[in-house]
Amino acid sequence: MKKVYARPKSLRKVPMHYCPGCGHSVIHKLIAELLDEMKLRGKSICVPPAGCAVLAYNYLDIDMVEAPHGRATAVATGLKRVRPKNLVFSYQGDGDLAAIGTAEALHAANRGENITVIFVNNAVYGMTGGQMAPTTLPGQKTTTSPAGRNSRVEGPPIKVCEMLSGLENTAYLERVAVNTPANIRKTKKAIQKAFEIQQKNIGFTLVEVLSPCPTNWRMDPLDSCKWIDEVMSKTFPLGIVKEVKC
């Protein structure tokens, strides 16, 4: 019999701590599959964020260094400059990248650092209990916006891909989602493309992944997936935002 599906070697054989319906486990698996398929496990270094996914180092079987909240792109910059031949990627949430670490992300992108950012956007601060994030949708209720986000007061959600697309040295920016099998396949392709571009030293690459957080959205997993399609992707349209032809 032919084996058609197996646990990727780059993914450790341990149960994940993520909530039921969380997108992190899917994204971890996609990364692990790609590291196997592209034979990159031996040269990859990942910088996980502060937040739920800080424990990514328990799951991905590759070299990892933890960064302070928001500084993953700065740490990745230092790493990549010293080891230009390694594949260096950071894995960051919306609070990490679009609030406390905006300056670091923006300037790494502007310098065109040859790193890849896997930017997981779930519209809330997950680990700390579902507070309002820079990507929380207008009207969305969170533990710190109980009446719903008011764009006039709290500002509208920040569209990271669009914000970075104006910078000359960004090579590849795409927004994907992990709410349906088809979207999961697209996510994998997007990350693959980002890794390929990094290996060609073309510039900064970022894949924004819309990811469900049923626990903090107060929804069941299926409704969460539906919500990404029906609500979230209206504010954050899926697709390639920028791709530099090479």
Added chain:
Amino acid sequence: MPWFARKQRLRCIVTKQLMYGTHAVGEAAIRAGCTCYFGYPITPQNELPEYMSARLAQIKNGVFIQAESELAAINMVLGASVAGARAMTSSSSPGISLKQEGISFLAGSELPAVIVNIVRGGPGLGNIAPAQSDYFQATRGGGHGDYRTVVFAPASVQEMADMTYTAFDVADTYRTPVMLMGDGMLGQIMEPVTLPKAKKKLSEKKYILTGARGRPARLIKSLILDTKEMEDHNWKLMRKYQRIALKETRFEGFQMENADMVVIAYGTAARIAKGAIKRLHQENKNIKVGLIRPVTLWPFPVKAVQDAAKQAKDFFVFEMSSGQMVEDVRLALEGSRPIHFYGRPGGVVPSPAELARNIARYYYQSKRRRKR
């Protein structure tokens, strides 16, 4: 090519050269094998990033980034350090406050790095004059958590070079961040320097991240959720700090033979104190005043101070601050000797004559007191 970088090309001919303190730090760092510098402009240390930008461009694998902030700079240092390079950053007081987050992470993750603080007057934006206002911040950890930072306090341009060179070795030996604490004066003056020899080969590091080819994956982190494990890690760090205190404590004694009164001062203040003591000895050969100059501020030379107390009756602490190191002196002496403090905060640099007057006043007062 800037003049200072051009000059280094001629270095085989000259052994001693006139250099700025900041340039001496930069050149010594490069000779110690530092290939990465990350910084953000702030006065009075700008000559150092300027120097590094020119010099690192001449070096194979040299990395210079003018970061978007001090936060980014120290975290780039963390990244370069975990990748195995000797990395450094520099700043001045307000910038060092921002770097504390990264310094705490370096300490917690046990990563080496060299951080240069060219101290200015504070708090807040303060001013850009030479001061010693950051002693607490430097020696008490500065950032959050249970840790220590090794702090070197040079007092001349020659020492700026020598201690930078040593700082990289200490950082690597103990896998810990090391700080070099100068001030605006040490950074800006020019003095003759004999530079240390360039290191040819550095020892291999077994913990660094290179990609897990043919070996188990490595993980560098400071997050330890289990309380018992965290406690073990804290004790492990503390044992390391005890080892450092045992082996790396440095100080200089000056005119300490038969000293009745001991002046304690570091850095620029120690230089002024030396001048003051020389002056006092010229005026009166029988005056018995000596100097202990802590060369490492942490670990503080506790034993040297305690040993001095066996014969000295009085202590005189002089700082260019409103009194910070004086607390370490009090801790070392545990109330066994009277301690007089003279401080000039705010970036005021007193003359040796001014200090000599104050030392003499206290010296003769306490002599009279003892006679009574």
